Amino acid sequence: MKRLIALLMALCMAASLGACGSGQSSSAAQSSEPVQSADGASSSQSGSSQETQETAAAWQPEKPVQCIVPFAAGGGSDILTRLIIQYADMPTEMVAVNVDGGAGLVGGQQCAAAAPDGYTLLAHNPMNLISQGLTGTSDLWEQLTLLAFVVDDWTMVCTNTATGWKTAEDFINYAKEHPGEVKWGVTGTPIIIADSHRAMEGLGIECTIVPYDGGNETRTALAGNHIQIEVATSADIRNDVEAGEVIPLFAIAPNRCPFMEDVPTLSELGVPVDSGAPRAYFAPANLPEEIVDYYDQLFKSVCENPEFVEACEKVGMVVQYVGAEEGAQRMNNWYESLKPVFEKYGLSG
Amino acid sequence: MSIFAQGFQSLLNEPFSFLLMTFGVFFGIIFGCIPGLTATLGVILLIPVTYAMSPVMGFSMLLGIYVGGISGGLITATLLNIPGTPSSIFTCWDAYPMSKNGQPGQALSIGVFSSLMGGLFSAVALIFIAPQLAKVALQFGNWELFGLTLMAMCIIAVMTEGDPLRSSVGLVFGLMLASIGLDSLTGQQRLTFGSWQLLGGLASTSIMMGLFAITEILMQTRELSHHKQKVSTKGMSFKPPVKALKGCWRTMGVGSVIGTFIGILPAIGQQTASLVTYNYAKSTSKTPERFGKGNPEGIVASETANNAVCGGALIPLITLGIPGDMTTAALLGGLMIHGLQPGPLLFSSNPGIIGAIMLIFLMCNLVMYLMELGLMRVFIRLIDLPRYLLFPFIVFCCILGVYALNNRIFDIWVLLVFGLLGYLFTLCKVPLSPIIMGYLMGKTFEVNFRRAMISAQGDFGDLFNRPIAALFLAASILFVLVPVGLRILRRAKKSGAATI
Numbered sequence: 001m002k003r004l005i006a007l008l009m010a011l012c013m014a015a016s017l018g019a020c021g022s023g024q025s026s027s028a029a030q031s032s033e034p035v036q037s038a039d040g041a042s043s044s045q046s047g048s049s050q051e052t053q054e055t056a057a058a059w060q061p062e063k064p065v066q067c068i069v070p071f072a073a074g075g076g077s078d079i080l081t082r083l084i085i086q087y088a089d090m091p092t093e094m095v096a097v098n099v100d101g102g103a104g105l106v107g108g109q110q111c112a113a114a115a116p117d118g119y120t121l122l123a124h125n126p127m128n129l130i131s132q133g134l135t136g137t138s139d140l141w142e143q144l145t146l147l148a149f150v151v152d153d154w155t156m157v158c159t160n161t162a163t164g165w166k167t168a169e170d171f172i173n174y175a176k177e178h179p180g181e182v183k184w185g186v187t188g189t190p191i192i193i194a195d196s197h198r199a200m201e202g203l204g205i206e207c208t209i210v211p212y213d214g215g216n217e218t219r220t221a222l223a224g225n226h227i228q229i230e231v232a233t234s235a236d237i238r239n240d241v242e243a244g245e246v247i248p249l250f251a252i253a254p255n256r257c258p259f260m261e262d263v264p265t266l267s268e269l270g271v272p273v274d275s276g277a278p279r280a281y282f283a284p285a286n287l288p289e290e291i292v293d294y295y296d297q298l299f300k301s302v303c304e305n306p307e308f309v310e311a312c313e314k315v316g317m318v319v320q321y322v323g324a325e326e327g328a329q330r331m332n333n334w335y336e337s338l339k340p341v342f343e344k345y346g347l348s349g
Numbered sequence: 350m351s352i353f354a355q356g357f358q359s360l361l362n363e364p365f366s367f368l369l370m371t372f373g374v375f376f377g378i379i380f381g382c383i384p385g386l387t388a389t390l391g392v393i394l395l396i397p398v399t400y401a402m403s404p405v406m407g408f409s410m411l412l413g414i415y416v417g418g419i420s421g422g423l424i425t426a427t428l429l430n431i432p433g434t435p436s437s438i439f440t441c442w443d444a445y446p447m448s449k450n451g452q453p454g455q456a457l458s459i460g461v462f463s464s465l466m467g468g469l470f471s472a473v474a475l476i477f478i479a480p481q482l483a484k485v486a487l488q489f490g491n492w493e494l495f496g497l498t499l500m501a502m503c504i505i506a507v508m509t510e511g512d513p514l515r516s517s518v519g520l521v522f523g524l525m526l527a528s529i530g531l532d533s534l535t536g537q538q539r540l541t542f543g544s545w546q547l548l549g550g551l552a553s554t555s556i557m558m559g560l561f562a563i564t565e566i567l568m569q570t571r572e573l574s575h576h577k578q579k580v581s582t583k584g585m586s587f588k589p590p591v592k593a594l595k596g597c598w599r600t601m602g603v604g605s606v607i608g609t610f611i612g613i614l615p616a617i618g619q620q621t622a623s624l625v626t627y628n629y630a631k632s633t634s635k636t637p638e639r640f641g642k643g644n645p646e647g648i649v650a651s652e653t654a655n656n657a658v659c660g661g662a663l664i665p666l667i668t669l670g671i672p673g674d675m676t677t678a679a680l681l682g683g684l685m686i687h688g689l690q691p692g693p694l695l696f697s698s699n700p701g702i703i704g705a706i707m708l709i710f711l712m713c714n715l716v717m718y719l720m721e722l723g724l725m726r727v728f729i730r731l732i733d734l735p736r737y738l739l740f741p742f743i744v745f746c747c748i749l750g751v752y753a754l755n756n757r758i759f760d761i762w763v764l765l766v767f768g769l770l771g772y773l774f775t776l777c778k779v780p781l782s783p784i785i786m787g788y789l790m791g792k793t794f795e796v797n798f799r800r801a802m803i804s805a806q807g808d809f810g811d812l813f814n815r816p817i818a819a820l821f822l823a824a825s826i827l828f829v830l831v832p833v834g835l836r837i838l839r840r841a842k843k844s845g846a847a848t849i
Contacts, residue, residue, distance in 0.1 A: 101755070109548070132536070211534045216690040221490070
């Protein structure tokens, strides 16, 4: 009997170790890389890192940095952060911590509540923050400092094979003849809804906007022809486009998507809407200048690493570095241009 | 069939899965045979352990616990007349008398064999029905999902054991829990009371572990010092009881079909299936008076049915994302953690996983049978594992698991608060499973209704353009009205009889 108990306890201990392991596996997996690169930094990398130190400032992290990923493990922000950790050349290690919930607000608030000392970062999407500000859901954006935009995504308007539309013109002609009939599924931030309204008004068509919760739901609805138009991110639909199951019609973005080169942008169709979909990094508000500079330079050097660019491409992301100052300017511009749109369509809180 | 081949491939790629399957079944049987520990609890407890595994490996273990846990309950039911897991309540009725008559080995082996047959039948059903249902499920739009969840909730309210009014209270409470956080369609805050901690809603793992694990432990600690019976395993033989099963084959077939069908229906599970089969077997038997006195047919009825529910319950889970019983509700959480959104698209986007789940389920049933034959003596001894060691350890696992999921201390508080709430609910005789079901289906229910109304531009009549949805709505109304109507009729008859 005693032996049995001992055996059971041992099994349970092993099981609980597994549970602990999951929490730490992320840090363990990362620590192997940064340690290596830290070694590298002291020898081969000393040239480049010293350069940045001379030009930027004296600040350098002295203890591990925590980067909060306010979304579930395995999502886009999570994958990107883990890639950055792998390629970032830092004297200490960076650890990704997933705090999921409330469209990124829970983790975001946790970062905003931390001290602005450069040891707590946040991986977040500027468009989420802007839309939460515009709808009055949260003023989280004002409690954060932007460090850099790192990668970009494209908002694609697409259809299924059942509709028979091959190009934007096919769709527009049909929609003009049948006002209100086409169901237009959206997911993501209310900015997508605002831009959908702008697109429809600019193109002179009328569709019924149906909000969904997540790309998986819109894909299921599109496959069952419950909606005829799906607004999705380029990364989400990439495989389905290649398989021919989803047909991209046009992009709502400042420029064409690199891996769907023949798909026009909405601006090319005569409707000047240029909302991007970048992924960026933030820190708590009132972060000292020299720390902002340190991280801005760090992200810049990561984005310039061809291996990192290639690794991002493999997971469907396109690296597009934008520095702290210019990024903040873009966010303000988007905010200002979207504000009247939100008011017009009754989206603001 | 290519789904099957791909599933086989992904299993072969990860041979470690077979080991995890065996461990899962072993762990499951232990959880099944210790009263108070259930298959659901076993699955919930080990979900955190799967975070670091691949989906195939994780599911090998979780399905093993599910199959083992449901079957393991029969051991305690047979030997101690206590259902080791709630689904074996009706096994007690015949298995215990039989074992008291000096045939404990016989009773156990009949039960184990019935478990195997029920499980295998439902595995075959899963393999053949699920892909077909997935094709139909793609046609399910907002109205259909609204109708389906409404029907499921009506079934829960009426069919959960005890007072329908109390289950409805639980259901509504669950629906309220589901609406906490950001509204997924408009992004507005709801029921957050200004706290950002609540913006993401309450974590389902915290709620489930709180309501099931912590509550159960609180309930059981009240009887911690009670004296327990000891069991001796001397002179038992567990040979497959071909002779004793003569004349039971029909019951076995009926139990498999009823169990699988009840499994497919959302939200009602093993107990209902066992009871329905038991009653059917008794009412159609030539010798109904032998039931309850150690009739092998009674054991067969209960055990085939409750294991057949497992495979049935997996069908709506993987095709529609709607759990067929409480344990699959926990499995739903397990799938989502691995980034797999159950639904018809899973069949085209991840056929390997679907095939693997089917195969794993099939194999777990075989492993369960072999293990229960070979290690029966071990399990019998584990029944008297001291609770004062077990319970603190389970609480510790819960806290660890909840925290590891999302790195938030807040979730631990949710766990503990829900443990206390569950205790209070149990004292007030409000059943806990409607709360969980309301919570899990609340969002699908609400969001699909609102989206359907948006699509139809505010016209509820649009529902009647969709025959399947209208059928679900009609069924929901029937499920609520028929039992109520029957009760009124019965009361009227009684008072009529009184006046005569």
